[in-house]
C-alpha cells in the first residue's frame with residue numbers, strides 16, 4: 001500500500017501576496033519566487049483583513065492614527081470614518097480559523113497587515129513606526145504563532161528560521 005505523504009503545515013498569508021487583487025486600488029503584490037518557495041513547505045491560506053471587514057475593491061485608502069492614546073485605523077481622505085471596530089470585529093469572528101494555523105506571512109507596512117514599519121501618525125502630525133491592526137491582533141491573541149513579513153523572507157536565514165518555527169509550532173499542536 002502506498003504511504004500517505006505527511007500534510008504540510010497550514011500558514012496564513014496576506015491575500016495580495018498570493019496575487020489576489022484585493023488591494024485598495026484593485027492591484028496585488030504577487031511575488032512569484034517567494035510564493036513558489038513557501039508552497040514547497042506549507043499549505044497557504046489567504047486572508048485579506050480589509051476585504052473580510054466588507055470594505056470592498058476599490059476602497060478608500062486607510063492609515064493609522066493615534067487618538068487619545070489609542071491606535072485607530074481611519075480613512076485618509078475622511079478621518080471621521082473610523083474602520084477600527086469593523087476590522088477588529090471581522091478578526092474576532094474568524095478566531096477559530098487563525099487558531100488552526102501554524103504561522104502567518106504578512107504584507108509589510110500595511111495599516112492592516114504590517115508587522116512593523118507601518119506609518120502611525122501622532123496627534124501632532126508626527127510619524128512613527130506602527131504595526132497594522134491585524135498583525136497586532138494576531139500577536140496579542142496568538143503570542144506563539146510564528147509571524148513574518150515578505151521583506152524579512154528575502155533573507156535566506158530568516159526564511160529558514162521561519163520554516164523551522166512553523167514546523168515546530170505544527171508538531172507541538174498535533
Ligand code: SF4
Pocket residue numbers: 014015016017022023024047048049050051107110112113
Ligand atoms: S489588507 Fe492586507 S491582504 Fe488586504 S490588500 Fe492590504 S496588505 Fe494585502
